[in-house]
Amino acid sequence: MSSAVAVPLTGVLVASACALLGSFLILRRMAMMSDAISHAILPGLVAGYVLAQGPNLFAGFLGASLAAAVTVTAVEALKRTRRVDAGAAIGIVFPAMFALGTVLVTWRFSDIHLDADAILFGNIEFVAFDTFVFNGQDLGPQSVWVMSGLCLLNLLFIGIFYKELKLTTFDAGLAAALGFSPAIVHYALMLVLSITSVGAFSAVGAVLVVALVIVPAATAYLLTDRLAVMIPLSVVIGAVAALIGYRVAIAVDASIAGAMVSAVGVLFGLALLFSPSQGVVARAWQNRRNRAVIASQMLVVHLFNHEGAPDSEEESSVEHLSDGLRWSPARTDMAVAGASRRGWVVRANGHLELTEPGRETARLVLAR
Amino acid sequence: MSELLRDLIFDYTLRNVALGSALLGIVSGVLGSYAVLRRQGLLGDTLAHAALPGICIAFLITGSRAQIPLLLGAGIAGWVGTMILLLIVRRTVLSEDAALGIVLSTFFGFGVLLLTFINQRDDANQAGLDKYLFGQAAALIESDVIIFAILGGVALALVLLFYQEFKLLTFDPEFAGSLGFGTTKLSVLLTSLIVVAVVIGLQTVGVVLMAAMLIGPAAAARQWTDRLGVMIVLSAAFGAVAGVVGAVLSFTEERLPTGPTIVLALTVIVFASLAFAPARGLVWEWWRRRQQRRAWALEVARLKAEGHVR
The missing domain is CATH 1.10.3470.10 (ABC transporter involved in vitamin B12 uptake, BtuC)
Structure with a gap:
């Protein structure tokens, strides 16, 4: 051999x-x-x-x-x-x-x-x-x-x-x-x-x-x-x-x-x-995804809380969101993008409006 | 005997070998005390093996056998190994035991690959790197001893400076953290100092036997005392004695290699301490148990004789 x-x-x-x-x-x-x-x-x-x-x-x-x-x-x-x-x-x-x-x-x-x-x-x-x-x-x-x-x-x-x-x-x-x-x-x-x-x-x-x-x-x-x-x-x-x-x-x-x-x-x-299941990259990806989901959920809860209130006009404006939630612009963008993609909010002339599924999500989150 | 003493002082080779081995014994004895008390004895083993690719890469970059870059390479590789170890332990299901073995064996394997690659490529420098595997205490020269003394001196000075902090970190890390000490930073500092001991040890006893130099003196010293300060001093003394005895034995009997002889001398100290140290010695415990059994048997016999029990 x-x-x-x-x-x-x-x-x-x-x-x-x-x-x-x-x-x-x-x-x-x-x-x-x-x-x-x-x-x-x-x-x-x-x-x-x-x-x-x-x-x-x-x-x-x-x-x-x-x-x-x-x-x-x-x-x-x-x-x-x-x-x-x-x-x-x-x-x-x-x-x-x-x-x-x-x-x-x-x-x-x-x-x-x-x-x-x-x-x-x-x-x-x-x-x-x-x-x-x-x-x-x-x-x-x-x-x-x-x-x-x-x-x-x-x-x-x-x-x-x-x-x-x-x-x-x-x-x-x-x-x-x-x-x-x-x-x-x-x-x-x-x-x-x-x-x-x-x-x-x-x-x-x-x-x-x-x-x-x-x-x-x-x-x-x-x-x-x-x-x-x-x-x-x-x-x-x-x-x-x-x-x-x-x-x-x-x-x-x-x-x-x-x-x-x-x-x-x-x-x-x-x-x-x-x-x-355990890889460093998979874990990092999972963490990022979790953060994005939670940010989107917090966004719809924020909008839901102010819906119908006197300040709803201001609180739902896209520019004001970063200040209102004390979030970095990047995080705000991530949350808005995530929420829009899931069909929880729609953009209408510079404001975010909750959709019915969005309200439902907010209720579910608040009921936890 | 007096001739041996004269050689120890005046023979250039023996003096350097004995001094270098004693320095290694002292530094690894001191740092090993912390490692053993923190149940991290085998970390030194892993660090020693992980250093090999660092030495080889440093050689490939500088192209020379100059001490300092090689030792720096060893230190960096050991440190990278520790970081990967922490990553494995914190992020996966694998236990610390597995992580130690994985880092140790794969880094060493990569080191062997690089080492043979270097040896194959240029024969001129070949002998240079092999000495880190088994150590070449017998080939220590004055400049090595001076480098050891400087490295070891800095390490020991840092231990003295952070004595209280390291003590707290060793015995109650949570409490240390709650007092506002950066436990992670302290831990990294202590591990880095162990890397220094490993770097000294690689040249003297080599990769495989380094574990013994960190664990042996400390495990022996632990049997004699419950006080950290005393333990550290004793551990350094045991390390130094083993170093000198190993150097002298291998000097008088040519066929005894120095590194293994140091480790065997150390092993004798460890087992003697386990057996005969006051209070914790196993022989004394066995004797006490025997006395107790006898006293108990006598007592039973007396009670039987007096008719209290049947």
Whole structure:
């Protein structure tokens, strides 16, 4: 398999495997915990390689899973002492683990290709050269096999434990009352996450794993409230970002992992701005619309109050409105335009006259 | 031992490394105290990661490795990251936890993209920017230490100047607001000072380990006292001790990298404090519980013996 196929394929598989778990981690407010785990697996990975005397995949998985278990347990234990808050507990444990890993690397492994760049960026660029050989037959890049396996594992995990995951995520108390153990689900999720992190680690590095885990899911969460939609949507977002990132990285000759994460960041940014329900632009548009409606309603109430009164002549003149209501001219124009468009007022030689629907609106507003 | 002390004072490299690490420990210890008490410890982690694209963009603009513009770039990027963080937390359903992770990872990813782009483009300057990733405390020179001292000095002077305001902001922000303090402005100032600590830390311990420098000393100091002033001084002292110990250990044992060694020294201080600090120490609590259980068991046994209970 050539690099032109193997690299983007690995990227899509890594992004999909990571994104599958993201929804639950975002909803359980465990984004920074995922970050901690993706860093903290380093000493386990290195210790595994040391014991296996080389970059052995299985030893790496085993060591990293143990390190992840140590990390999760240590963070939970620190939180339970109530001496430090959750954030500080994470911030104490993972740098210590990462520092330990770095020391191990420089101490025992200055010769293997676990160098600084690989730890932080991964080396997805070279996946095509590391092939899986079985019975003397070349079965294609190892990373494609590993990441396909992880996609399948995560898919099975979510498929089989969907009900348990959903219940413990949204209502841990009810889950416990119904006999599901939130703790077991928690640790199972952490285990699957750490295995996924190890797989993704070699491709995209420690820091960028977490981007592929949480950012697609966060993007999806801005677009939907439904978990059953959120999970597939986040996988699509992750996969699309992987492909965009690959093309960009090839074009500018830079890190593929960095470009993949930048792409997923851009997709998140677009959702943050333009999501129909929560986007910054949509919210601003909604606010503006609300202000316009309220201004128009206040205008018809003003006209209605003065209708038939001695000063109605003056109060309904278009020039006087700004002073009478103490509004800026721009706001007055907005209100008049809005009210005319809705057919609440008509202009007649410099004055505004209420229509019947306009009077009806004013009565409704006043009756609130 | 005396030889080590002599090296510490007269060996040019060790003196700079130890001084630089100690300065980082002091500044991050002081500012970390506020961060930890405000439950914003991981903000420093996010700021450190978010600084990377700023460093790269500053390099692309100036084309040189001159310190000041790069640090300025780091500061601006960290600040932009904080603004986006606030936007996400205030305007969307996403939690602060998610927002921290999103800003951290995407900014860093973009930084990696820029960094590799720069490295690919001109090899001459390559080594320059990589040092911000893992930090290169061992490569600190006198001019770095002077810059640290100035930056740190300004930050600490501001903390001293706004001591009362920051104290109020930390423990009762609503009350501070009702007294007419601009809590948002104070909050921004405090965060900007944390950015200063991060900027110092990036060169010394690097992006990933910066979180430990802000959280560790403060979390350890918190165990020893309930008074803010004492906590800040202790935290600065713990930070400085970890910095010097890390520098010395990595100087005597060549294969120990400085940044990680500082963090490991700090971790030892944290766990020792959690275990043995008077009043809050876990060991003492365990001992008290044990004594209570024993006293209770004795009491029950006595009551049984005297026939009060069966």
